[in-house]
Amino acid sequence: MADIIIKNAYVLTMDPDLGDIENGVVVIENGLIKEVGRSTGSTADKIIDARGCVVMPGLINTHCHAGMTLFRGYADDMHLKEWLEDRIWPAEAKLTDDDIHIGSLLACLEMIRSGTTSFADMYIHMDRVAQAVKESGIRAALSYGMIDFGSKEKADAELKEGSRFVSQWNGKADGRITTMYGPHAPNTCSREFLIRVKEQAVKDKIRIHIHVLETEAELNYMKENFGMCSIHFLKDIDFWGTDVLAAHCVWLSDGDIKILAEYGVNISHNPVSNMKLASGIAPVAKLIASGANVCLGTDGCASNNNLDMFEEMKTAALLQKVGTMDPTALPARQVLEMATVNGAKALGIKSGVLKEGHNADMIIVDMRKPHLTPLHDVASQLVYAASGKDVRTTIVAGKVLMEDFMVTCLDEQDILGKAVQTSKNLASRIDS
Numbered sequence: 001m002a003d004i005i006i007k008n009a010y011v012l013t014m015d016p017d018l019g020d021i022e023n024g025v026v027v028i029e030n031g032l033i034k035e036v037g038r039s040t041g042s043t044a045d046k047i048i049d050a051r052g053c054v055v056m057p058g059l060i061n062t063h064c065h066a067g068m069t070l071f072r073g074y075a076d077d078m079h080l081k082e083w084l085e086d087r088i089w090p091a092e093a094k095l096t097d098d099d100i101h102i103g104s105l106l107a108c109l110e111m112i113r114s115g116t117t118s119f120a121d122m123y124i125h126m127d128r129v130a131q132a133v134k135e136s137g138i139r140a141a142l143s144y145g146m147i148d149f150g151s152k153e154k155a156d157a158e159l160k161e162g163s164r165f166v167s168q169w170n171g172k173a174d175g176r177i178t179t180m181y182g183p184h185a186p187n188t189c190s191r192e193f194l195i196r197v198k199e200q201a202v203k204d205k206i207r208i209h210i211h212v213l214e215t216e217a218e219l220n221y222m223k224e225n226f227g228m229c230s231i232h233f234l235k236d237i238d239f240w241g242t243d244v245l246a247a248h249c250v251w252l253s254d255g256d257i258k259i260l261a262e263y264g265v266n267i268s269h270n271p272v273s274n275m276k277l278a279s280g281i282a283p284v285a286k287l288i289a290s291g292a293n294v295c296l297g298t299d300g301c302a303s304n305n306n307l308d309m310f311e312e313m314k315t316a317a318l319l320q321k322v323g324t325m326d327p328t329a330l331p332a333r334q335v336l337e338m339a340t341v342n343g344a345k346a347l348g349i350k351s352g353v354l355k356e357g358h359n360a361d362m363i364i365v366d367m368r369k370p371h372l373t374p375l376h377d378v379a380s381q382l383v384y385a386a387s388g389k390d391v392r393t394t395i396v397a398g399k400v401l402m403e404d405f406m407v408t409c410l411d412e413q414d415i416l417g418k419a420v421q422t423s424k425n426l427a428s429r430i431d432s
């Protein structure tokens with residue numbers, strides 16, 4: 001007896017062999033996908049009728065700072081350097097463990113509601129982010145964000161905390177939590193520190209999550225201080241590999257693109273954040289053409305200002321088209337791949353595709369809406385017309401976290417109330 005059978009669905013498997021199944025079933029057992037097809041001989045405790053809906057892999061947000069939901073709308077319309085140094089970092093210095101817990105629960109709620117089933121996070125007070133992930137039922141690859149600013153003592157302390165977090169949480173919550181090392185960026189971490197982090201990560205067999213070439217200022221800084229850009233600098237210290245998730249990668253030359261593809265680096269494209277902070281346009285079409293693994297992320301809520309991966313998909317497509325002045329750039333199916341299959345590859349998880357033996361991480365999108373009618377092409381509809389609000393049901397590891405628009409895994413009203421109170425208390429602490 002299976003746990004769940006979803007029937008009468010348009011199944012967008014994202015598997016090249018299975019393709020789309022117009023009137024299909026998905027069978028879930030023990031947290032995994034047992035069967036995907038046109039019909040099934042199985043029976044289950046729970047049957048979900050997905051008539052008029054699309055069942056697809058849950059979206060994978062590969063670059064987030066979940067706790068920053070508390071800073072939604074707190075520092076808008078600013079230059080990145082002042083935004084980060086004058087507003088965000090001073091505010092983050094006042095965050096407590098409890099704040100991060102509530103902020104992360106709020107992020108989990110928002111992600112579950114908008115169809116994200118996994119996310120990669122880099123932040124602080126990470127034990128409480130992990131606790132929120134554990135409680136909510138979502139899947140996540142978590143890293144403690146490390147910055148040494150060239151100080152040896154700071155480097156020692158940061159790496160110690162990063163390692164402690166990895167050893168405490170990797171594989172926890174029935175494997176829903178994995179961990180990564182999170183050196184912040186090549187212009188906020190020293191060369192020596194980045195070398196140490198890479199060595200530690202290889203030794204521990206743990207992936208790395210880092211910001212790279214988000215801004216032109218970083219490019220100039222690296223050239224001035226090291227005589228080369230971040231991509232060549234990181235190549236020089238043997239940092240690159242399939243174990244690295246590099247967020248942003250906006251300021252790339254054609255030579256840089258070749259290096260990233262050659263080393264199999266995973267690149268998290270964050271179009272909304274890049275537009276809001278006017279960081280620039282990442283050469284996503286060129287990266288994909290070169291064979292690099294490009295996935296999608298929202299970045300934190302202070303630079304987006306939501307965690308809706310549907311909005312991110314549409315923006316990615318539109319930005320690439322206008323950036324290259326080519327409307328055929330980044331078509332809908334390719335964007336869907338970025339948000340599912342490629343994201344799973346970047347995090348090293350068996351999700352992102354509906355296929356036997358993979359994690360039962362999926363969403364049901366209700367297409368019976370005015371803005372989703374008529375339905376000529378499912379991929380096009382999902383990327384260009386749908387939004388996170390159309391997600392009806394969210395399932396992670398075979399557990400239903402939201403059903404028929406009702407969040408079942410967390411007390412939504414309680415979290416909303418606490419988030420409002422937390423942000424009020426925080427604002428008064430920041431001002432004092």
Ligand SMILES: C[C@H]1O[C@@H](n2cnc3c(N)ncnc32)[C@H](O)[C@@H]1O
Nearest residue numbers: 065088122123145211214299300303
């Ligand atoms: C992990 C650290 O990364 C910071 N952070 C959040 N958003 C960005 C961004 N767009 N660029 C660089 N750093 C960022 C967080 O504020 C935290 O300090």
Ligand SMILES: [Zn+2]
Nearest residue numbers: 211247299300
């Ligand atoms: Zn970021």
